Amino acid sequence: MQIIDLRSDTVTKPGEGMLNAMMHARVGDDVYGEDPTTNELQAICSDTFCYEAALFCPSGTMANQIAIKVHTRPGDEVLCGDLSHVYHYEGGGISFNSGASVRLLSGDRGRFTSRQVVENIHDRDDIHSPISRLVVVENTCNKGGGSVWDYNELVRISKVAGQHDLKLHLDGARLFNAMTVDGTKPADYSLIFDSISLCLSKGLGAPIGSVLMGSKDFIHKAIRVRKLLGGAMRQSGFLAAAGIYALKNNVDRLVLDHEHATILGKTISSCQWCEKVEPVESNIVIFRIKDHIDEGLFANTLKSSGILCSKFGPSVFRLVTHLDIDTAMIQQACQVFNRIKME
């Protein structure tokens, strides 16, 4: 039976072209700054996004955590969306690594407004309150169902952050998905964010790696934090080569992932067992099944038909389309969804 793995866009495996690029990478010791392929990846990213510098990191979590650590001091407060990855899925790293507290802003599928930011900034002269220091935005927002931020709202948030001396970090794990949807360009983001973390291992299909971008001074500090977190790598060019390949070959095709997700969302919304499908904006489909249906039984029924999905809350499931899912697989998955009857 063919397995259609829709749990996450992180499950992709490198194809022949990517493996070839990795096999033939020129490498050196990156802790000495001597790995030419890692340097090339960092230069491609900083040039593309118009930042002064970039740093290759082992994971998106580490890239976000480094950014938060560099931007804050213990006792500071980080403002982020109530669905954000940095809060829910990074092991409490904001407090563990940076000694900072978190102020959650509730929003529309992970998207908050500049007004909410203003309303949640503490008075710096009030010694009772933590110092509001950093705002973190996630675009697209994973737990928000791949929701894409309105760029104009991001500009307004950046203005507010600037007026109140707050730094602004973008968790851009799926930023290329967002740009594919709304036509924004990489340079639009460096205009407003102090730093961006960009994942190569999600929609772009590399096996490992994220790139953190920012000013020279920011990256200089980030290199030290990456080292202390154990993320300084040696011949990382083998992995950076996969990232370069991904950036060259796997960006334009993201539109197909979004089409596939739209097809899945439409099909599921008409199924007898479905309560609700969240609007599909990019490559993520979040849906709720009817309350009376046993969720374990539902997941097992899908699994025994070859469809893997992620559980995302009570009666809620997530599907993510990606590089290793083609249109025939989507059609097959839709047939399974239509066929399933749950009492």
Ligand SMILES: Cc1ncc(COP(=O)(O)O)c(C=O)c1O
């Ligand atoms: C929005 C977002 N940010 C960060 C990460 C962390 O990436 P990694 O799994 O490489 O640590 C993820 C992973 O799924 C994510 O979805």
